[in-house]
Amino acid sequence: MGEIKLSQRALQTPPSPIRRLAHLASQARRAGTKVYHLNIGQPDIESPPEFYEGVRRFSDKVLAYEASSGNDRLREAWSAYMNKTLGLATSSSDFLITTGASEALIFLFMTCCDPGDEFIIFDPTYANYIGFAAIAGVKLVQVDCAMKDNFALPDKSAIESKITERTRGILLCSPNNPTGTIYSKEEISMLLEICDRRNIFFIADETYREFVYDDHTPLSVLHLAPRNDRVIVVDSLSKRFSLCGARIGCLLTSNKQVLATTLNLAQARLASPTLDQWAAAYMLENISLDFVEQIKRKYERRRNVLFDSLATVKGAIAHKPGGAFYAVVQLPVENAEHFASYLLSEFSLNGATTFVAPASGFYMQNGRGLSKVRIAYVLNESDIESAVDVIKAGLDSYYTAVPARRSA
Ligand SMILES: Cc1ncc(COP(=O)(O)O)c(C=O)c1O
Numbered sequence: 001m002g003e004i005k006l007s008q009r010a011l012q013t014p015p016s017p018i019r020r021l022a023h024l025a026s027q028a029r030r031a032g033t034k035v036y037h038l039n040i041g042q043p044d045i046e047s048p049p050e051f052y053e054g055v056r057r058f059s060d061k062v063l064a065y066e067a068s069s070g071n072d073r074l075r076e077a078w079s080a081y082m083n084k085t086l087g088l089a090t091s092s093s094d095f096l097i098t099t100g101a102s103e104a105l106i107f108l109f110m111t112c113c114d115p116g117d118e119f120i121i122f123d124p125t126y127a128n129y130i131g132f133a134a135i136a137g138v139k140l141v142q143v144d145c146a147m148k149d150n151f152a153l154p155d156k157s158a159i160e161s162k163i164t165e166r167t168r169g170i171l172l173c174s175p176n177n178p179t180g181t182i183y184s185k186e187e188i189s190m191l192l193e194i195c196d197r198r199n200i201f202f203i204a205d206e207t208y209r210e211f212v213y214d215d216h217t218p219l220s221v222l223h224l225a226p227r228n229d230r231v232i233v234v235d236s237l238s239k240r241f242s243l244c245g246a247r248i249g250c251l252l253t254s255n256k257q258v259l260a261t262t263l264n265l266a267q268a269r270l271a272s273p274t275l276d277q278w279a280a281a282y283m284l285e286n287i288s289l290d291f292v293e294q295i296k297r298k299y300e301r302r303r304n305v306l307f308d309s310l311a312t313v314k315g316a317i318a319h320k321p322g323g324a325f326y327a328v329v330q331l332p333v334e335n336a337e338h339f340a341s342y343l344l345s346e347f348s349l350n351g352a353t354t355f356v357a358p359a360s361g362f363y364m365q366n367g368r369g370l371s372k373v374r375i376a377y378v379l380n381e382s383d384i385e386s387a388v389d390v391i392k393a394g395l396d397s398y399y400t401a402v403p404a405r406r407s408a
Pocket of ligand 1: 041099100101102103126173177205207235236237238244247248249
């Protein structure tokens with residue numbers, strides 16, 4: 001029998017760089033090695049008790065489908081929470097609840113683009129954007145951001161030079177995954193100006209909005225453009241409330257046509273999970289405004305510990321980012337993916353090893369980010385220190401085995 005054909009769309013979707021080496025981590029664990037997971041943005045912080053209380057209070061006798069646009073109480077609670085904490089004036093009717101920000105992004109690519117249309121993104125980028133675009137047949141066009149500039153946006157002309165007649169929008173994630181960079185009011189205003197003038201969408205992925213450190217305050221694009229029909233916010237409860245498994249996200253826009261058209265897509269998938277939405281609504285109605293502030297401070301301390309520890313790793317280069325819980329770190333190796341595999345499969349220190357994500361998978365362009373890794377500081381402070389000790393000792397052992405592995 002001949003081989004059954006699979007789609008190019010699926011075949012060309014790259015595997016997640018975060019999970020690509022996961023089998024090596026499983027092998028290490030099976031061999032009894034403790035693995036420090038700095039590869040994935042899965043917080044270890046306990047989910048709010050108010051969410052579980054919401055689950056307990058759910059008393060419907062039938063676990064029915066929710067409305068395709070989402071639970072009305074959740075839309076109201078989310079809108080009220082944003083208005084209270086960010087000083088905005090959102091309306092619950094501007095929200096469409098989705099199964100994570102992931103689904104919101106897939107929907108938006110499909111709502112804003114026909115197959116072959118283009119979206120501008122900034123490189124390095126959240127790797128799943130590449131997968132979402134592949135699902136929707138959208139061509140991502142990258143604008144390069146350099147580590148030496150702390151991944152700031154390049155000037156307007158460099159961005160505008162990427163716009164073609166097929167460009168449908170610009171997608172920006174701030175604070176950024178994978179770099180942790182916070183984009184400034186001026187940078188976001190520049191993108192808004194381009195989108196207004198070129199009549200294209202601006203999608204702001206605000207999954208990490210509240211995780212800003214030092215003297216930064218959370219900035220939403222809605223602070224700058226509260227009711228602009230070209231602006232769509234993508235948001236998520238996953239990181240802010242340590243609720244990755246609840247799979248609750250949303251898109252938020254004053255553009256009624258985008259909402260109505262995306263709702264058709266949402267109706268085709270029926271609904272997001274009823275119980276999670278119910279519990280999330282209860283949580284948002286009852287949670288102390290301090291919860292996010294507390295976990296933000298925890299991440300800030302972890303970031304500081306990470307950077308103090310990295311300062312002791314000879315040859316490692318990284319800029320201390322202002323937000324999210326990620327950092328891109330250049331290691332003194334030729335091939336960071338090979339080094340990451342080595343740590344998992346051939347090295348341990350005091351019975352433990354460290355899992356970091358090779359940064360090459362966060363770059364659109366092949367051959368970039370080869371000596372870099374992305375570190376997610378989602379572990380407690382002492383585990384972060386131990387994890388960096390593993391990297392440091394691992395580098396020595398890696399060079400001792402083959403000196404040429406050291407980068408020039
Ligand atoms: C930048 C960014 N956007 C979207 C998502 C997806 O989040 P969700 O869990 O809500 O689907 C993530 C998850 O890591 C992310 O980092």
